[in-house]
Amino acid sequence: MYQPEYLRQVRENLEVKEDPTKLRSPKFETSSGIPLKNSYTPADIENLDAVRDLGRPGKYPFTRHVQPTGFRGRLWTMRQYAGFGTAEESNKRYRYLLEQGQTGLSVAFDLPTQIGMDPDHAMAMGEVGKVGVSICSIRDMRVLFKDIPLDKVSTSMTINGPASVLLALYLAVAEEQGASWSQVSGTIQNDILKEYMARGTYIYPPRPSIRLITNIFEFCAAGVPNWNTISISGYHIREAGCTAAQEIAFTLADGIAYVEAALAAGMKLEDFAPRLSFFFNAHNQFFEEIAKFRAARRMWAKIIKERFGSSDPKSQMLRFHTQTAGSTLTAQQPDNNIVRTTVQAMAAVLGGTQSLHTNSRDEALALPTEVSARIALRTQQILAFESRIADTVDPFAGSYLIESLTDELEARAEALIRKVDEAGGMVSAIEKGIPQREIQNAAYEFQKGVERGEQVVVGVNKFTVQNEAKPDLLRVDEALGARRRAQVAQYRAERDNGAVRTKLDALTAASRGTDNLMPLILDAVKAEATVGEVCDAMRTVFGEYQERLVL
Incomplete structure (x- = not known):
């Protein structure tokens, strides 16, 4: 990209020497351990090829965006995650959010539903309706989507072990409403591999679970063409404590495993790959997060082209939903969470997300109140309509810092994927405990940093206040289980x-x-x-x- 003589002059004339005694920290680095320099120059991206590595928005390798117009044509889907108590209560919340300008639904299910247990199961005691809506039958599903036209509203469902069952319920209710399956659009998470390494809402062992996933791929390819059959989720891996580089690597390694399983089941890549979607976390380190989304897009395009031999642009595109980081929310001074969420949401938008959920200020304490949910939605709307950050596609392209971080994250993620490959693929790696160990170690190191005061968490280990007033919280009726x-x-x-x-x-x-x-x-x-x-x-x-x- 630059001439050698020019780069030599840059290194000689633009190098900055710092006095360590005058710095506020002994080291500056990202969550992935990438050292951050005082400033960046063309010498930091000397190997970058603008055509090969960046291209144009909507063109391979999709570093800049999957759509040529970015958000200039259509804004991201504002999809607030919601669900609690009964189907009636959640339906009321969904209709409220749609009235307030939300453009897609995202269903949170309670823990019994997530692990395929009915409310009368002994293991469900005390958990019914607590962290999401309780759904156990087609009658519940009818109520959940009462007066919500499923041929017009896109729905995402965060469900994994019993994903096939909840998808079947959704399609059955859509039929009852008179909607054809070709009109139905949305996503089921359906990503079981990350459950084994990070989240824990699994039912069956990995291999029969992957059979169910490929069954869904086949079924929807034939009859539900606009449904995203999986949302390959790095979000929960990051919530468990991994770094940005690990989030990219383990998410894409999961994606590779699903592609390989579908191909082994006899499917053609182009029959299912365009309906694969991804789900990422938007964390606190603003520049690293923007670079993370760009690196993930470029890597997936190369994986589909080079590893699987597809030149189909629709198969190469990494389309993703983003949620702001729940693990960064604090119970102390909960209004601070509005600021955290705003910064994280900006990173997601500038990184080119296709849909976005913004967490509410009180979610470290309880499910969000109606007021908190509205503030979270308004955060997205202000970014979309007032900040103008969505008016230019990939505005950080060419930044010495962003391009350097994008390249470094890609290199570190590729090294981790090679480690997974050497273990025999992601299923075998999980069985050997490889990603679990990597995530645990990263989470432990971060927590040690918080306890030592090296990682500042405002309101928790610095800038604390005494005798905080308790906010009004949403409480699920304890009699709901009975x-x-x-x-x-x-x-x-x-x-x-x-x-x-x-x-x-x-x-x-x-x-x-x-x-x-x-x-x-x-x-x-x-x-x-x-x-x-x-x-x-x-x-x-x-x-x-x-x-x-x-x-």
Whole structure:
């Protein structure tokens, strides 16, 4: 990009020497351990080729954006994650957010639903409706989306172990509304690999879980063309404490594993790759986060082209949703979280996200109140309509710092992917505890930095206040669990239990073979089988995953 003689002059004339005794910190570095210099010059990006490495927005390698017009044509989808208590309560919140200008739904399910258990299961005691909405049947799903047209509203569902069951419920309700599956759009997270390494809401062991994922790929490729069949999620890996480079590496390594599984199942890359989507965290280190999104886009395009041999631009595009970092929110001085979220959201927009959720100020204490949810949504709207940061595509392109960070993050992430490859791929790496150990070590180092005061957390280890006033919080009714148990008992008494048993037995039998299970899951939920019953029908064959301790 630059002539050698010019770079020599830059190094000689623009080098800055600092007196360490006058610096406020003994070292400056990113979350990934990348040292940060006093300032950056062309010498820091001497190997950058603007055509090869950057290109134009909407063109390979998509470093700058997947769309040629960025947000000049259409803004990102403002998709606030919400759900609590009953389907009725969550439906009310969804309709409120849509009235306030939200442009897509994002469903949070409670823990029993996330691990395929009904509200009357012994393990569900005390957890029903607490961290999301309680859904166990097609009746609940009808109420959840009452007066919300599923042929017009895009819905994202954060669900993994029972993703096939919740997708089946969603499609069944869309049918009842009169919407054809070709009109339905949205995303299921459906990323089980990160559950084993970071989050923990798994049901089955990895290999049968991947079978279900590829079944969904096949089913939607044939009948639900506008549905994103997986959201390969680095978000939760980052929430568990990893660095930006690790977030890129383990997310893309998961993506490689899913592509390989689908190809092994006999699918053609172009039949499913354009519907793969990704989910990233927007963390605190502003410049590193912008560079992270750019590096991930470029890396995925190269992986699809060079590793899998596809020149299809739609398959090469890394399309992603972003959520601001829940792990950075503090219970102390919760209004500070509005500022954190704003900075993180700006990084996501400047990094070219396709959709965005902004966390609410009170989420370190409870699920957000209506007022807090509105402030979080307004944050996005102010960025979109007042700040003008979305009016130019990839405005940091060419910045010596940003391009240097993008290259360095790519190099570090590639080294980690090679480590996963050498272990036999991501499934084998997880079974050996490799990514779990990397994440645990990074989280431990960060926490030590906080405790030593090297990592400042405003309001926690610096700038604290005494006797803080307690904010108003959303509280889920403690009697909800008992009400939901009674509802499930009534539901089972009113349905045709013979028909349910027949459909569940057919699903269990098919689980022993190799057929696609999605049509049978759909038949079961239409017959009014519960989420727990459908998951149990497969548990009988697949068993349950038992986590192994990694030190």
